[in-house]
Amino acid sequence: MSGRVHQILHISTGAELGGAERVVLDLARGLNRERFHVHVLVPRLGRLAEALHAAGISTLVVGYWGRGHRLGRYSSWREYASALRSLPHVARTIRALARFVNETPIELVHAHGIKAQAFSAGLAPFVRARIIWHVHDFLRHRKFWWGFQALGRRIPDLLLVPSRAVAREFANWENVLVIPNGVDLRHFSPSPSQRAGGPRRVGMIGALAPWKGHEVFLQAAERVSRVLPDVEFLVVGDEIYDTTGHQGFRRRLEQEAVRRGLAWRVRFTGFRADIAAILRELNIVVHCSLDPEPFGRVLIEAMACGVPVIATRGGATEEIVREGETGLLVPPGDAERLAEAILALLRDRQRSTQMGRSARAWVEGAFDVRAQIRRIEELYDSLLC
CATH class of the missing domain: 3.40.50.2000 (Glycogen Phosphorylase B;)
Structure with a gap:
């Protein structure tokens, strides 16, 4: 050398x-x-x-x-x-x-x-x-x-x-x-006090792009809200691509949220640099791409923070998420199955907490x-x- x-x-x-x-x-x-x-x-x-x-x-x-x-x-x-x-x-x-x-x-x-x-x-x-x-x-x-x-x-x-x-x-x-x-395991790490009380929050983090499945997330949020009206939903990210087909997508999503009666339940944060802090405030992270994911970085960031994830099957998500152990996998584009998975984890705090611990341990060894x-x-x- x-x-x-x-x-x-x-x-x-x-x-x-x-x-x-x-x-x-x-x-x-x-x-x-x-x-x-x-x-x-x-x-x-x-x-x-x-x-x-x-x-x-x-x-x-x-x-x-x-x-x-x-x-x-x-x-x-x-x-x-x-x-x-x-x-x-x-x-x-x-x-x-x-x-x-x-x-x-x-x-x-x-x-x-x-x-x-x-x-x-x-x-x-x-x-x-x-x-x-x-x-x-x-x-x-x-x-x-x-x-x-x-x-x-x-x-x-x-x-x-x-x-x-x-x-x-x-x-x-x-x-x-x-x-x-x-992922930087020192920066993305669980907080002893995270999610201790307060409203339950489900988040989707990533670039705003049509193939990422934000519309499916909003459809699932509408279904969840009918059963658990106190749940808050966060859409974290912005339009970072200046290529054809991506401009104006955030506006369309905001209008869709209003149309579905979610104006007061879904918060669009725009770009945020403090992703680790946001993750510690979430009970679940959803990653619902319509196309197979080549990797899915937010999955390992969430799991490093001890947050259970729900992701769509296909591509690398099946290498990252251990079904039933560190998170749940659902079919792409299926808002009903996504809502059912969100409700299952929100209703079973013990299972969700254990998933978060297993997720952290898995990321420490693999990512x-x-x-x-x-x-x-x-x-x-x-x-x-």
């Missing part, structure tokens, strides 16, 4: 603090600074850049995709075609960043998200750095899957994925490694961010030796 400090460049697709961006932040802050000097490229100013600056991390703010930054899972082929007009801008940005990479010199580029990975593919012919693609999502159903396959087998030295569920999309690939995301960072450091060593 070399005694020198290795220069690492992380490229983030997102500029706010969703799940993938929190992984970037965890690694940038957590990697051994005596061995790794981390730089992070972000596409615009936002909460990720703010957090990186606060941590003293070298941060480059470059709109590297131009018009293409708005492309997402709901974009049409016409929007993809329109984004081609940004290619001259992308080419100029690649040349400029290649000079930075070679002059620093950056030894390893760690790209998070499809736009960062596409950009790193353009960068690859001009740099000597090793390349990791960190895949934080399911891609097989996306419009660009064919292109990802073509480039993914040639460009990166390794594909890094957070769950076995995502790894199954690359079952016949050779260069795939699973390293689960982790400690220190173990994640240690494995990433070992991976870097293997590529740079």
Whole structure:
């Protein structure tokens, strides 16, 4: 193992603090600074850049995709075609960043998200750095899957994925490694006084996006309120994606809550930085994605705080939630089953408390961010030796 400090460049697709961006932040802050000097490229100013600056991390703010930054899972082929007009801008940005990479010199580029990975593919012919693609999502159903396959087998030295569920999309690939995301167990921890008296609260935490299932949560909240009218519901998070199809979603949810007679029972908090404190005020955390989750970071954060979770089956949630032990699993899109699960845990405090304890113990052994960072450091060593 070399005694020198290795220069690492992380490229983030997102500029706010969703799940993938929190992984970037965890690694940038957590990697051994005596061995790794981390730089992070972000596409615009936002909460990720703010957090990186606060941590003293070298941060480059470059709109590297131009018009293409708005492309997402709901974009049409016409929007993809329109984004081609940004290619001259992308080419100029690649040349400029290649000079930075070679002059620093950056030894390893760690790209998070499809736009960062596409950009790193353009960068690859001009740099000597090793390349990791960190895949934080399911891609097989996306419009660009064919292109990802073509480039993914040639460009990166390794594909890094957070769950076995995502790894199954690359079952016949050779260069795939699973390293689960982790959580800071000192920050996300139970409080001795949490949920001692006061109103019962059920929360849903995460980015406001149509596929996350917020409408199903509101439908279930309406059903629960008919039986237990004193229960409070929190929707924590905001619209962090500036891609097509996400704008105005919070407004639609607020209108839906009013329509269902939940105006005084559901509170939309917007973005909150103090997630651990909020979790300690909740009796249950609900995670009801309509599509399979590639990971589900809020699940391990909630369980680390000793809060039982209810999640939809599919994807990595079945790797994270141990059914009946650390939480409950329900079918996606089924508001009735979700309401029944919420009522079951609210009515049985002893069972809920035991689930929370089991959840904390499970996360301590399986999802400690220190173990994640240690494995990433070992991976870097293997590529740079």
